[in-house]
Amino acid sequence: MASKLLRAVVLGPPGSGKGTVCQRIAESFGLQHLSSGHFLRENIRAKSEVGVLAKQYLEQGLLVPDHVITSVMMMELEKKQSQHWLLDGFPRTLVQAEALDRICDLDLVINLNIPFETLKDRLSARWIHPASGRVYNMEFNPPDVHGIDDITGEPLIQREDDKPDAVAVRLRKYKEAAKPVIELYKSRGVLHSFSGTETNKIWPYVYTLVSSKVRPVHSKEAN
Numbered sequence: 001m002a003s004k005l006l007r008a009v010v011l012g013p014p015g016s017g018k019g020t021v022c023q024r025i026a027e028s029f030g031l032q033h034l035s036s037g038h039f040l041r042e043n044i045r046a047k048s049e050v051g052v053l054a055k056q057y058l059e060q061g062l063l064v065p066d067h068v069i070t071s072v073m074m075m076e077l078e079k080k081q082s083q084h085w086l087l088d089g090f091p092r093t094l095v096q097a098e099a100l101d102r103i104c105d106l107d108l109v110i111n112l113n114i115p116f117e118t119l120k121d122r123l124s125a126r127w128i129h130p131a132s133g134r135v136y137n138m139e140f141n142p143p144d145v146h147g148i149d150d151i152t153g154e155p156l157i158q159r160e161d162d163k164p165d166a167v168a169v170r171l172r173k174y175k176e177a178a179k180p181v182i183e184l185y186k187s188r189g190v191l192h193s194f195s196g197t198e199t200n201k202i203w204p205y206v207y208t209l210v211s212s213k214v215r216p217v218h219s220k221e222a223n
């Protein structure tokens with residue numbers, strides 16, 4: 001098994017299960033899950049310079065400018081240089097993919113293909129714990145107590161951009177921006193696409209793929 005540090009990306013539209021799959025990979029293989037959306041929401045809550053700027057874009061359903069999210073992610077990646085990592089939500093555009101290219105060679109890109117109706121249903125039932133980024137779904141993985149985070153006991157919230165009108169716009173924008181990124185990774189031979197409507201069915205295939213690159217922390221397959 002290669003001892004090289006894993007550099008991986010998970011691509012997929014909003015609601016496709018990137019966060020869920022990344023969390024499982026991070027737990028099973030002991031690698032760092034870096035979510036660009038989570039870093040942005042943290043900055044917004046902290047009212048940092050990046051956060052104040054990002055908020056203006058997110059409120060209009062827009063992506064933040066490439067240079068802003070790229071500098072946030074480059075700073076985070078610098079801190080994790082000596083660890084295996086997995087990116088969730090970055091790169092979202094070709095410009096971001098090109099910036100990532102300048103600092104590393106990706107080993108693996110996991111692309112989640114999920115039907116539009118499934119995405120809409122999932123997002124309308126998604127609740128998050130803002131401080132940790134923990135994600136719940138009222139049908140798929142509900143919290144122990146309705147509206148309350150299992151670990152901290154703090155309240156869960158629903159993201160503004162998970163409301164139905166915002167979702168349709170986000171999905172359209174995702175497709176447009178992701179197309180050249182997917183083509184780039186396909187041409188490099190690192191793209192692995194998974195299609196379906198259930199994360200639990202996709203997960204064993206993802207697990208097998210990642211196992212070919214990194215050793216699992218637990219000997220038994222999770223879920």
Ligand SMILES: Nc1ccn([C@H]2C[C@H](O)[C@@H](COP(=O)(O)OP(=O)(O)OP(=O)(O)O)O2)c(=O)n1
Nearest residue numbers: 013014015036037038040063064069089090092
């Ligand atoms: N590279 C990125 C990543 C995120 N964002 C912005 C737009 C996103 O709508 C928001 C939240 O990011 P998430 O990755 O959490 O959200 P997604 O839109 O991808 O939705 P989801 O978490 O549902 O996949 O942050 C951005 O502008 N550029």
Ligand SMILES: Nc1nc2c(ncn2[C@@H]2O[C@H](COP(=O)(O)OP(=O)(O)O)[C@@H](O)[C@H]2O)c(=O)[nH]1
Nearest residue numbers: 015016017018019020122126136137140198199
């Ligand atoms: N019903 C259902 N919900 C799921 C499944 N997989 C993930 N979810 C939920 O769908 C929502 C979106 O998943 P998430 O991992 O946040 O996707 P992301 O937007 O791509 O990061 C969350 O509320 C998840 O808990 C699934 O197979 N079935």
